[in-house]
Amino acid sequence: MKKKYLKLIIFLMFLQMFFCCGCSQQSQLHEKFMVRAMTIDLGASEGNCITDRGVGEDNCITVIAQGNDFKNPLGKEEPSVRNVEVSGESLSLALDKLNKITGLKPLYSQNLIIIVGEEAAKRGTEKFMDFFLRYYENRLSTKLRVAKGKASEIFEAKNNGKPIKASTIRSLAEDKTDSDVLKFESDIKSGICDPVTMTLEKNEKGEVICENLAVFSKDSLVCFLNKEETMGSQILSGISKLGAIDITEDKKNFSCNIDKVKTKITPFLNNGNIEFNIETKTSVNILETEEILSSMDDIDKNLKSNINRKITEICKKAIEKTLSLQCDIFKFGKIFRNKYPKYFKNIESSWKDHLKTLKYDLKSETEISVVGMG
Amino acid sequence: MIKKSVISMKQLVCMLLISRIVVCMTFGSRLINGNDIWDCIISCLVSFLITFLMVVPVCVLCKTGSQCDISDISEQLLGGTGKIVTLIYAIYFILVCAHTLAVFKIFIENVMNPPVSFLLLSTAMIFFSCYGAAKGLEGLARTSAIILFFILCALAFLGFSSFKAVDFTNFKPFFYNNGTKTVVDGINFLISRSSCIPAAAMLLSKARGNLKSGILVWNTSFYALMASSIFLVVGTLGDFSPTRFFPVYSMTSIAKIGSLENLDALYLGLWTAGIFMKISLFMNLSSECIRKTFGRKNKKIIIFLVGAALIFTNKFIKISNVSSGIFSTNFLLMFTIFTAIIIPILLIIVKRSQKINFYGFNN
Numbered sequence: 001m002k003k004k005y006l007k008l009i010i011f012l013m014f015l016q017m018f019f020c021c022g023c024s025q026q027s028q029l030h031e032k033f034m035v036r037a038m039t040i041d042l043g044a045s046e047g048n049c050i051t052d053r054g055v056g057e058d059n060c061i062t063v064i065a066q067g068n069d070f071k072n073p074l075g076k077e078e079p080s081v082r083n084v085e086v087s088g089e090s091l092s093l094a095l096d097k098l099n100k101i102t103g104l105k106p107l108y109s110q111n112l113i114i115i116v117g118e119e120a121a122k123r124g125t126e127k128f129m130d131f132f133l134r135y136y137e138n139r140l141s142t143k144l145r146v147a148k149g150k151a152s153e154i155f156e157a158k159n160n161g162k163p164i165k166a167s168t169i170r171s172l173a174e175d176k177t178d179s180d181v182l183k184f185e186s187d188i189k190s191g192i193c194d195p196v197t198m199t200l201e202k203n204e205k206g207e208v209i210c211e212n213l214a215v216f217s218k219d220s221l222v223c224f225l226n227k228e229e230t231m232g233s234q235i236l237s238g239i240s241k242l243g244a245i246d247i248t249e250d251k252k253n254f255s256c257n258i259d260k261v262k263t264k265i266t267p268f269l270n271n272g273n274i275e276f277n278i279e280t281k282t283s284v285n286i287l288e289t290e291e292i293l294s295s296m297d298d299i300d301k302n303l304k305s306n307i308n309r310k311i312t313e314i315c316k317k318a319i320e321k322t323l324s325l326q327c328d329i330f331k332f333g334k335i336f337r338n339k340y341p342k343y344f345k346n347i348e349s350s351w352k353d354h355l356k357t358l359k360y361d362l363k364s365e366t367e368i369s370v371v372g373m374g
Numbered sequence: 375m376i377k378k379s380v381i382s383m384k385q386l387v388c389m390l391l392i393s394r395i396v397v398c399m400t401f402g403s404r405l406i407n408g409n410d411i412w413d414c415i416i417s418c419l420v421s422f423l424i425t426f427l428m429v430v431p432v433c434v435l436c437k438t439g440s441q442c443d444i445s446d447i448s449e450q451l452l453g454g455t456g457k458i459v460t461l462i463y464a465i466y467f468i469l470v471c472a473h474t475l476a477v478f479k480i481f482i483e484n485v486m487n488p489p490v491s492f493l494l495l496s497t498a499m500i501f502f503s504c505y506g507a508a509k510g511l512e513g514l515a516r517t518s519a520i521i522l523f524f525i526l527c528a529l530a531f532l533g534f535s536s537f538k539a540v541d542f543t544n545f546k547p548f549f550y551n552n553g554t555k556t557v558v559d560g561i562n563f564l565i566s567r568s569s570c571i572p573a574a575a576m577l578l579s580k581a582r583g584n585l586k587s588g589i590l591v592w593n594t595s596f597y598a599l600m601a602s603s604i605f606l607v608v609g610t611l612g613d614f615s616p617t618r619f620f621p622v623y624s625m626t627s628i629a630k631i632g633s634l635e636n637l638d639a640l641y642l643g644l645w646t647a648g649i650f651m652k653i654s655l656f657m658n659l660s661s662e663c664i665r666k667t668f669g670r671k672n673k674k675i676i677i678f679l680v681g682a683a684l685i686f687t688n689k690f691i692k693i694s695n696v697s698s699g700i701f702s703t704n705f706l707l708m709f710t711i712f713t714a715i716i717i718p719i720l721l722i723i724v725k726r727s728q729k730i731n732f733y734g735f736n737n
Binding site: 133136139140141180182185186187189190191331334335337338341345 | 543628636
C-alpha cells in the first residue's frame with residue numbers, strides 16, 4: 001500500500017514539473033523571421049558594412065533575406081513577404097544583423113532557395129557556402145541558383161503585381177536541373193567533375209526567367225550556357241521534360257516536346273587515347289505542326305533524322321563549350337575512373353588537362369509519338 | 375528467490391538487432407580514420423563471416439534455456455575468481471552504455487543543437503533507460519519487438535525514398551583510394567562494435583528457441599542493413615559523405631517521396647528509440663553482473679546507481695573523446711574480443727579439463 005502512494009507521489013511530482021513549466025521565454029512562430037529565400041552578392045553600399053578586419057566594402061557580402069511577414073492576418077491569405085538587406089565581412093556576420101534589424105529571431109530551416117550573384121559566383125562560392133553546409137538549421141536540399149548580374153535584382157521582379165515569392169522562384173526550374181547545396185558541394189569535393197546550377201535573370205518585362213545553365217570550375221563560375229546548349233547538356237544528363245523545341249523540315253515548323261531521355265556514356269581507351277561513346281535515346285512528342293496531321297504516316301521519315309540531327313547538334317554544342325573551358329559537368333572523369341581505375345589514378349591530378357583533347361562519338365536515337373489523334 | 379527471466383529467441387534477436395542498428399545508423403568515414411566508406415561493403419562481408427565464428431564459443435558455452443549465463447558458469451568453474459570475470463563483463467557493459475551516450479551527445483550537439491542543455495537530455499534519456507532496465511528482461515524484450523517493427527518500417531521507407539537520388543557514378547572501384555586499408559579499418563570498426571556477442575553470453579541461457587536460426591537472422595539482417603545503408607549513403611551523398619559526422623542522417627534529410635520531405639525527423643525518432651533500447655539492455659546486464667559480483671539482492675538500486683555513474687561520466691565526455699582513449703576502435707576491439715572470444719574459450723577449456731580430471735580420477 002505504501003509503495004502505491006510513493007509511486008503516486010513521484011508521478012504527481014513529474015506532473016507538477018510539466019504543469020509548472022513556463023514558456024514565456026520561448027519565441028513563437030510569429031516572433032521568428034522565417035527565411036524563405038536568400039540572395040548573396042559581393043559588395044556593400046557605403047557605411048553598410050563595418051569592416052573590422054579591413055576587407056573593404058567591395059569584398060563584403062550583402063544578403064537579402066526574404067522572410068514571411070506574419071503580421072499579415074493568417075487565414076485570409078498567405079502571409080506577405082518581407083525582404084531585409086544586411087551586409088557583413090562574412091555571411092554569418094551579415095546574417096547576424098537580421099535579428100538586430102527585424103527584432104525577430106531568424107529561422108533558416110524553411111529556406112527554399114539560395115540565389116548567388118554573378119560576381120560572387122565568379123569569385124568562388126567557398127567564401128560563404130560553409131554556413132549552408134554546417135549550420136544545423138540549414139538543409140542540404142535547399143536549391144541553389146545563380147543570377148545573371150546582381151542577385152538582389154531578382155527580388156525586385158513582380159509576379160502578378162506583387163513581389164515575387166521564394167516558392168515561385170523555386171518552382172521555375174524544379175523539373176529541369178535539381179541543383180541543390182548537396183549536389184553542388186558533392187561535385188566540388190569530388191575534385192574531378194564540376195558543378196552546374198540553373199540561372200535566374202530578369203527579362204525586359206521585369207519577369208524572372210530560368211532558362212540557362214551556369215557552369216562552374218570547382219567553386220567559381222566560368223560561363224553561362226545559352227538555351228540550346230542548356231537543353232543539350234540536360235539531355236546528356238538524362239533530364240527530360242525540357243520544354244518545347246522547334247524543328248524545321250521543308251520550310252515547315254514542328255514543335256516537339258522531349259518526354260523521355262536515356263543517355264549512356266561509355267568510355268574506352270584507343271591506343272592510349274581516352275574516348276567516349278555517347279548514346280542518347282529520346283522519346284519525342286510532336287506538339288504542333290503547321291499542317292494538320294491526319295495520321296502517323298503524315299510524319300515524314302526525314303523528320304526523325306532531323307530531330308536526331310538537332311539533338312546531336314545541341315548536345316555537341318554543350319560538350320564543346322564545357323570541354324573547351326576544361327569543365328567536366330557530364331561526369332566523364334567519374335565514368336572513366338569507374339571503368340579504368342588504374343589508368344585514371346595516374347592521370348587524376350591532370351584530368352582537367354585531358355578534357356581539351358577528349359574525343360567522343362555522339363549518336364542520337366529518337367522515337368516519335370503524336371498524341372491527341374484518338 | 376530471484377525470478378528467472380525467460381524470453382523467446384525471436385525477442386532476443388530483436389534486442390540484439392536494435393543494439394546493432396544503432397551502430398549502423400551512426401556509421402561514417404570519420405569513425406574509420408576518414409577513409410572512403412564505399413570499401414566498407416567488403417568489410418561488411420568479411421565481418422559477417424567473422425561474426426559467425428565469434429559467436430561459436432559463446433554458443434558452445436551458454437546453452438539456450440539452461441538459465442546458466444556466463445557469470446554463473448565462471449563462478450561454477452572458477453569459484454571466487456569467477457566473480458572477477460563477472461566484474462569484467464559489468465565494466466564492459468557500462469563502457470558500451472557510456473560510448474552509446476557519447477555518440478548520442480555528439481549527435482545532439484553537432485546536428486540538432488537544441489536550446490536545452492545536453493545534460494538535461496542525457497539525464498532524461500538515462501532516467502528512462504533506468505526505468506526500462508528496471509522493468510526487467512521480459513519487458514525489454516517485448517518493447518524491443520515493437521520498436522524493431524517501427525525501425526524496420528521506417529528504414530524501408532527511408533531506403534525506398536532515397537533510392538531515387540542514387541547516382542551510380544558515385545560508386546568508385548573497390549580499393550581505389552587506400553587499397554585494403556579501408557577494408558581492414560572497416561572490419562576493426564564493425565567487430566569492435568559487436569557488443570551483442572558478450573551480451574548474448576548473458577542472454578542466451580534465458581532464451582528459448584532455435585539458436586542457429588536466431589543467430590543467422592540476427593547477423594544476416596544486420597549486415598544486410600549495414601551494406602544497404604552504405605550503398606545509399608555513397609550513392610546519394612557521393613564525395614560529400616566524408617565531410618559529415620553522421621552521413622546516414624544527412625541522407626535521410628535529403629530523402630523525399632512525393633510531397634513528403636525532410637524525413638530526418640523519422641531518423642531522429644527511430645534512432646532515439648534504438649538508443650533507449652540499447653542503453654536499457656546494457657544497463658540491465660551490467661546491473662545483473664554487479665549484483666552477482668557483490669551478492670546484492672536489489673537489482674533496481676544497482677540500475678539507478680549505474681545510471682547515476684553514467685550521468686557523471688557523461689559530463690566529461692567531449693567530441694574529441696568519442697574515438698580516442700577508452701572509446702577508440704582499438705581499445706573497444708580488444709575489449710570486445712576479450713569478452714566475446716577469449717573469456718568464453720578459456721572457460722570452455724577449464725570446463726573440459728575439469729571434466730577430464732573428474733573422469734580420470736574416477737577411473
